[in-house]
Amino acid sequence: MSNPRIIFIRSLPSQRTPSIATIVWGFLFIFLSVALHASRAQAETWVGLRGNYQVEAELLGIWEDNAILLLGDGRRVSVELTNLRSDSRIQAQKLGNNKASQLQERIVQLKGQVEQANAPAPDPIPSPPAAPAYEPLGSGADAITALQHYETQAASGHALLAAYDSFPPKYRKDIDSLVKAAAEKMDPAAIPSNFAPLYSLGDFVLSHQNYLLSHPRVKSLDDSTESYFRDLLLASAGLLKTAFSPDTLDIESLRSEPFRDWLVARDAKLAPYWKQVAEVMQPVQPSYQLGAARSNSPYGYDEMDDDDMYEYEMDEPMDPDENSNQSGEAEPEGAKEMIVTRSLNENQQTATYQLVDGYWVEKELAENWATRMESLEKSISDQSGIMAMLNNSALSGLSLFVQPKIERLSTIESKAEFHQALDQQLTGVTSVGGILIPFLRSVPILKDWFPEASRSDRDRDFY
Template sequence: MPISHHVSRRSLRALVASMLCGTFFLSPALAETWSDASGNYQIEAAYVRVDGKSVVLRKADGSSVSVPISRLSKQSREQAKRRFLQAKSEQPDAASISLAVNNYQPNNDLANIIAPTPPDIGPLAPFPNKPTLQQQFDYVRDQAMSGHLEVFWHCLPADLRAELDSQPARDAIYPTIQSYNETNAPFEKLTAKLLEVLTTKKQFILGSSVLASLPPNARPMLEQGYDPAVGLLYEWVSLSNGMHSLRETTFTQWINYHLPRLGAHAKDLLPLLPPTLGMALNQIAIEQTDASSGTITIPKQDGGTETIAMTFHHGRWLPASFVETLVEHENGLIEQIQTSMSELQSTVDNANHNPSAMMIKNLAEPLSKALDGLIESKTQQEFDQATMAIMQQAMSVAAGGMGTTGDSSAGPAPGF
């Protein structure tokens, strides 16, 4: 029996059993008290699974949270270990249908953040064998819309993925990644602080007087999309932090870990998007002219179309121009990667010194202090006051930026 069929049947049985037993909602018999090491944080929740370095818990309202194990009290860590061993003995191959089927775990600075857990989207369906252009398009579309963004990586031929996963290729790419990480570090810290606000002050955010001016139909959409949007931001920062590991971790491991998590949250946001996305997908025209050639015609916003020539290469349909590049550098891919990385590094260096980038760097510290004010708020009133102070500061900065000509004596630098 194929693994994917076996997994889907097991998943279906587990789903039916959960529905019959009512375990989509927390049963009092399963609820336990979980606390952090400081003793300031407690939650009544049921154990779901261990996901990497975190334990996933389901609260009484049916929502799930992912709590770093290192943040738990000693008693709760032991409790998590007992539940993990118990679940492992009852379901010895449960890991095969887990979202995190991967030895890779990101080493990031988000250990103090309890983020919304990605919904389980099941495993990626097997790539079709020798597909037609239409079959591959339909497969990629369906998998991406179901949350499996890693499908785009698997659109590359297996031999190309293996070469990109090789140590020489990763060594060639890593210096550019390292430069990006160093440049991006202040913004990652700022985003991590924003995530702390979004995850610890959710009640104050949704209760803020600033939201009173929203249209009546916007409030339900905000509440429905809040956790998926926060989860999406968390997983994006985790992915970015995970780039630090790419010298020791293959791209396949990194992608298979992060992209399904991003996609799972993005899938929950799809119902809130305008229907134009689905309409645009339906307007894409697929035409296969022979066994190895075809075209994809995509509508453009200006009313025109863009046609991409496609070629069947090593079991995958790829843009013809990309295949030409692969064939041209078939025996020198590493050298071509090094050349491309050098060109990209020059572009990144130039971008880091333009006025807009410098302006953003100058704003990082005041923004960080503003977020500290929100984190330190203990009441709704304090949170609203801190929010209003940030808005007033932002309007002041915007007014200063519009009124300057570049003379430092006249005020902030252009664009500030």
């Protein structure tokens, strides 16, 4: 054996009662030995063929019937297996096989990490956390509590279901009848087909998120903007893919199930994504001011003075049984109309709400409900409304402009080639959202999230 480090074993000294100092130094020695042992790989005892010497060393591996050993002083030595005693040879073969197996596992792990780093998306694609359970309000709440309840449920991802439940039962019955009539007129295959571009867009973004988010233009953004862009992109993509999937747009189930049951099933799928989008688009909750409407005004109410104004902050949810405002004054008992100003950042919207069968509805909507229902029934009967939905210009733009680009980009398997192709596909495009935003603005529940852009907003884009 070349340059072995011989370990001589001496007999123990005669036993005697150890002193306290000896015990302390003994424990210290054990502690340091354990610490040193934990900081480096396990050394093994190796015995020569004739048993006349042994050495403490770590096996680095087996190479061409030679054990490569690392000595305690850092030197590496090569020992032929035939020069080791049988138990040491067996030990070497066992440890060598273990190290070879560990090496192979590490190679596979590193290869997987490289492949994952160069993959278009994580595998599996992460899903958002579950949304809080939906909590219905019911009738009899005051205007502020009802509006606050909707905001809370919308922030939790239940905007569609909360909007439906905010109507009085007779209004919901009208909605159910309209939906059933429209479902009977629709071609079950046409709806998923017409909304397929939105589904494809969401699916493409999720399945290529690593490529998209590693694009140099995205990486050049400051940390805050990049984080905002990432969160909005992935949340919106998840919402599009889920909302416009063929399963979600199943017309046959819409025909056979009560509309609210159908809506509850879709709400369960969409709520996690709605919640993500709401957190990005509206991280700050609104505040409310209200005043009692008076019948002696030609407009249905008088101008409000300071004594009529009450402010409600949305920082913490209100108790549904609590009808008093922060100043300690309650809404006028028996009021049938209330003026409410909704404030969010620097934007304010004022509307008059009317009490209908225990539910607060915007006055303009309540007064024109019958007329609107009649108009919608007619558009469904002659299919003009259905055709308008299917022939939506934004959907047509997505189908003609975005879909071919998605199909071309989906065939690329290299990150660098994807970035180059993406730049080419976006040449001449002022804004990626320029096609999708008009469609989103047409959805009533989303109009506040996508207001008309100012000139400066139109000039700014991530691409």
